[in-house]
Amino acid sequence: MSLESYGVLKGKPKDWIYGTGRSPHFQILVYDGQMEHRIAVNVRSRVPPSELLYYVDEDFDHPVISRLESLDMGFHSLEDKKDMSLDYVRGGLFDVSSMEMLHHDISGPDNDLNEKIRDYVKAAIKTEGTVYAFGKRWGPDSYLQDSCFGFRPGSGIHDVHMNQGSTKKWKDADKPYHDGGLLIHLPEEKRWVALYLAFQSQCFVTDEVTGHCKEDTSGEAVVPGCLKHRKCTSAGTIRIVAALVDPSGDDPGLETITLINASPEDVNIDDWMIVDRNNRTSLLKGTIMAGAGAKIHLSGKGAQLYNKGGSISLFDEMGVMMHEVNYVKEDIRTGWMIVF
Structure with a gap:
């Protein structure tokens, strides 16, 4: 089963919380004019290597911008809407070989993934910018208040990362044009920022139908995480x-x-x-x-x-x-x- 409830959440950021603990997520509180939502962004992997791969486009320019700007605030399903969905492999968004590893918590100022996301969210709050979070929706749940920010009904979006080429445990969530990510519009600076995240265990050569790690002509799976600038070693070497x-x-x-x-x-x-x-x-x-x-x-x-x-x-x-x-x-x- 592929990722359900895939879409984009459009809202105004109000607050944030650093990602900590065993499965840390950077939390962003957004308001869509009617209700609040929480964006949960993975900043560390539960399987080694723990550091995520990330890439930031500081001046994002793509045809999808005009389509996103026309959306009302709130969550919008993007099932079967390739023209607005994210796909790291075939969407022409960025060069995946430019992704770098970054730890979520490093001693010192302004040097880890938590702080990198924080800076863009703070800039959006200060300039009344807009956040577009791509991923999987949860809620609204009228019975429980949000576990991080306390609002009710609980609602939000997660899986804000690449959602294809995954290892066996998460393979069922693979699907092309279902990748997550953060796009942030900073109107005062007249620019968009795009943040893309992936796990080191994921594959960047995927099947166009299933999104699974693609097999080469010998029938062996392409080694996950082998980006263009890295030399990869075959299993068993x-x-x-x-x-x-x-x-x-x-x-x-x-x-x-x-x-x-x-x-x-x-x-x-x-x-x-x-x-x-x-x-x-x-x-x-x-x-x-x-x-x-x-x-x-x-x-x-x-x-x-x-x-x-x-x-x-x-x-x-x-x-x-x-x-x-x-x-x-x-x-x-x-x-x-x-x-x-």
Whole structure:
């Protein structure tokens, strides 16, 4: 099932809240002249790598502007309305290879995704600008007040990000011309700002009918997140071949995972991740030479190996799973490596 209730919410911004917590969303309060709505914008992914991809067009100019300006305030369904819908892949909106990764919460001023969105929303509030949020609608719900701003009836829009080329868990929401995003009209500055967001695990080569990650001629899925300027590594190139789950002595800093590069080329693993069964992560750095191995020492502060059994997953810098192994309690012997 594709994304339901896809459309655009047009309103005047009134307030905002930083995205925090385990699944942070930057919250925007807007008013359409009759009722209030909340726009929930993802600023962090729940799966590694957690940083979102973003692109901002500071002077957006596109034929869709005149169509949006003619809309009344409020929510408008865009089902089967390609001329007003967003599509990152085939809509000619921007060059997806220009998207960059950005963390939602970084120490210091004006340097993270929360603050970037905040600046545009504050500018719109100050100049009585208009926000156009593309995504999936919820509400109105007359029984519950809004969980962030307290208005009633609860109403809003979410999935304000790319909605195609998703991994298996979110694949059912894929559909062309159903992407989310924020367009902000700043009348005093006589310009429009466009903010586009995507998850690193998403694919940018998608099927024109389903929106799913497209398969190449060999029948293998195009690696999600391989943008034009990035060199991508095929799954299985780097493999997990062994793990010391129960070292002699205290575990922290002594647990190890052994990787091997099965390919004839050196592979850079900067920003790759080891992920355990509880989604704890350890960031990797360095290069594994062709045909060589590398022993990864776990500090105990990130990914951990559990003596009752678990899983070890290896993701590249774009969040694509390269290899995964599982082990059970019976596989574990103190001081011995488990060979996969």
